Amino acid sequence: MIERTSASDVIVVGAGTAGAVMAARLVEAGLRVAVVEAGPDYGSYRSGGWPTELLDAGALPETHDWGYRGQGAGGQRLAFERARVIGGCSAHNGCAQLAGWRGDYDAWVASGCPGWSCEELRPWFAGSIERLRVRRFSPEEIQPFQRGFLGAAVAAGVPFTDYVDDLDGEVGCGPEPVNVVDGIRWNTAFAYLDPVRDRRELTIVAEATVDSVLIANGRAFGVRTRVAGQPRELRADLVVLCAGVYGTPEILLRSGIGPAADLAELGIGVHVDLPAVGANLHDQPASQLEFAGTERLRGELEQFARTCWLPEEQALAKIASPMADGPFDLHVYPWVEPDEAQPAGWRCVVPVGLLTPKSRGRLRLRSADPGERAEVDHAYLAEAADVAALAHGVRWALQVVRQPEIAGYLGSPLRFPPDPHDGVLDKWIRSTHAHYWHPAGTCRMGSDPAKGAVVDARGRVYGVRGLRVADASVFQRLPRATPALPTAVVGERIADLILRPRSG
Ligand SMILES: Cc1cc2nc3c(=O)[nH]c(=O)nc-3n(C[C@H](O)[C@H](O)[C@H](O)COP(=O)(O)OP(=O)(O)OC[C@H]3O[C@@H](n4cnc5c(N)ncnc54)[C@H](O)[C@@H]3O)c2cc1C
Numbered sequence: 001m002i003e004r005t006s007a008s009d010v011i012v013v014g015a016g017t018a019g020a021v022m023a024a025r026l027v028e029a030g031l032r033v034a035v036v037e038a039g040p041d042y043g044s045y046r047s048g049g050w051p052t053e054l055l056d057a058g059a060l061p062e063t064h065d066w067g068y069r070g071q072g073a074g075g076q077r078l079a080f081e082r083a084r085v086i087g088g089c090s091a092h093n094g095c096a097q098l099a100g101w102r103g104d105y106d107a108w109v110a111s112g113c114p115g116w117s118c119e120e121l122r123p124w125f126a127g128s129i130e131r132l133r134v135r136r137f138s139p140e141e142i143q144p145f146q147r148g149f150l151g152a153a154v155a156a157g158v159p160f161t162d163y164v165d166d167l168d169g170e171v172g173c174g175p176e177p178v179n180v181v182d183g184i185r186w187n188t189a190f191a192y193l194d195p196v197r198d199r200r201e202l203t204i205v206a207e208a209t210v211d212s213v214l215i216a217n218g219r220a221f222g223v224r225t226r227v228a229g230q231p232r233e234l235r236a237d238l239v240v241l242c243a244g245v246y247g248t249p250e251i252l253l254r255s256g257i258g259p260a261a262d263l264a265e266l267g268i269g270v271h272v273d274l275p276a277v278g279a280n281l282h283d284q285p286a287s288q289l290e291f292a293g294t295e296r297l298r299g300e301l302e303q304f305a306r307t308c309w310l311p312e313e314q315a316l317a318k319i320a321s322p323m324a325d326g327p328f329d330l331h332v333y334p335w336v337e338p339d340e341a342q343p344a345g346w347r348c349v350v351p352v353g354l355l356t357p358k359s360r361g362r363l364r365l366r367s368a369d370p371g372e373r374a375e376v377d378h379a380y381l382a383e384a385a386d387v388a389a390l391a392h393g394v395r396w397a398l399q400v401v402r403q404p405e406i407a408g409y410l411g412s413p414l415r416f417p418p419d420p421h422d423g424v425l426d427k428w429i430r431s432t433h434a435h436y437w438h439p440a441g442t443c444r445m446g447s448d449p450a451k452g453a454v455v456d457a458r459g460r461v462y463g464v465r466g467l468r469v470a471d472a473s474v475f476q477r478l479p480r481a482t483p484a485l486p487t488a489v490v491g492e493r494i495a496d497l498i499l500r501p502r503s504g
Contacts, residue, residue, distance in 0.1 A: 007203070018242045033202055058309065292347065315334060324356070
């Protein structure tokens with residue numbers, strides 16, 4: 001039997017990075033909101049029920065993963081981690097909080113999306129930075145390996161800045177701004193949902209995977225979901241999909257919104273033939289130099305940990321390849337990780353991530369079954385320019401690792417290009433690359449569905465009334481940043497557009 005509930009004005013699907021922001025802002029405005037999340041809800045931070053590994057900002061947890069898998073340019077198997085828990089990826093990510101470069105937001109407006117310019121978004125960035133309690137590490141908080149990297153980056157020609165995320169900034173290196181409070185990953189559930197958890201307007205429906213949107217006469221009126229294995233229909237005047245770059249297009253496709261031929265092949269009835277759902281998928285590919293670590297590294301990390309919190313990642317360099325269409329296009333973001341297989345017990349990683357990939361892939365459903373993950377094809381490095389940009393970054397990283405400030409920590413190379421010359425290096429990059437964990441773009445915002453748009457500049461899905469998208473899937477092109485903060489801002493901005501329909 002299907003249970004039907006109709007006590008909400010708005011259903012927010014996914015209580016992740018953007019979803020928690022969306023739900024909180026609508027509740028604060030007095031709307032009755034049901035937020036439907038596939039993963040568990042561990043309650044407020046104060047309740048003390050959160051698993052330690054999700055709280056500990058010092059390392060990336062491997063629990064609560066949705067289990068998406070795919071491949072890189074050389075056919076290598078890659079995991080595409082996404083968190084299935086209240087707070088979404090903000091509850092398991094690396095905590096770097098960057099806005100990027102102003103020109104990327106201004107380009108969004110130039111492509112037909114008014115209201116998304118850098119100047120218009122600045123107040124939302126400032127608000128999210130405050131809510132997420134973003135701060136910068138002081139010099140004495142920087143652990144020895146990270147300090148060594150910053151010294152080496154300066155020696156390799158990139159200036160130090162203690163404000164590495166200036167929206168007007170150029171190349172530079174410095175400590176990452178982070179949403180870490182006393183070693184705790186301050187996720188969007190803590191920052192946004194906790195203050196409204198006691199409001200009667202908010203209902204959190206956890207461990208409920210949304211199958212599809214209920215649509216009649218071109219209007220969304222709820223969602224079909226399963227709670228504790230039981231089918232349930234929830235109804236509301238507005239449905240906002242915040243299920244992330246993979247989850248949101250999956251739900252749209254299962255709802256009959258997507259490329260008609262693909263839907264027909266899977267036996268899904270078509271509501272709207274919207275070819276771009278699942279297209280424009282892009283991620284920031286990354287090439288990693290890896291080293292076995294040294295006794296000196298082990299000793300200095302141990303000594304540091306006696307008096308200070310020891311995070312794995314802290315420093316960032318922004319550099320520009322000849323392919324850059326702005327002041328920089330590459331991030332280098334080194335980390336150390338415990339590795340029992342190495343003699344010193346640590347592995348050192350010096351990755352180079354391309355922020356502005358040109359390659360575009362696609363997400364496709366394998367079946368109409370919500371229990372089956374979609375096929376995710378990022379088409380990494382399909383464009384030669386992406387390989388060339390990464391090669392530039394790898395050559396710079398090779399200079400960095402030779403500097404005395406860092407060399408004494410690195411030890412034997414575990415993953416290292418055999419030869420820095422063009423053909424060999426390109427081949428090595430293709431066959432060994434990983435990614436920066438930043439997929440986006442599958443429900444692209446734009447002014448014309450015939451030209452690849454899925455939602456308009458207010459997040460409204462073309463062809464269906466009462467249905468919006470607000471998460472990392474709306475980016476036309478990732479800003480040259482880490483995307484958590486820009487995604488929280490997407491949540492803020494679209495919530496405001498819902499609440500103030502005449503604004504923007
Ligand atoms: C390992 C890792 C490290 C990262 N590090 C950083 C970093 O340091 N800095 C940074 O800026 N970015 C980082 N990112 C990326 C960043 O966290 C994400 O880009 C961003 O959080 C995405 O936000 P979102 O709201 O689009 O999706 P999410 O935060 O993923 O939220 C989607 C939510 O929807 C839920 N959901 C999905 N499908 C359904 C369904 N069918 N029914 C109900 N609920 C559903 C999910 O469980 C999830 O809670 C990292 C990502 C990973 C995986």
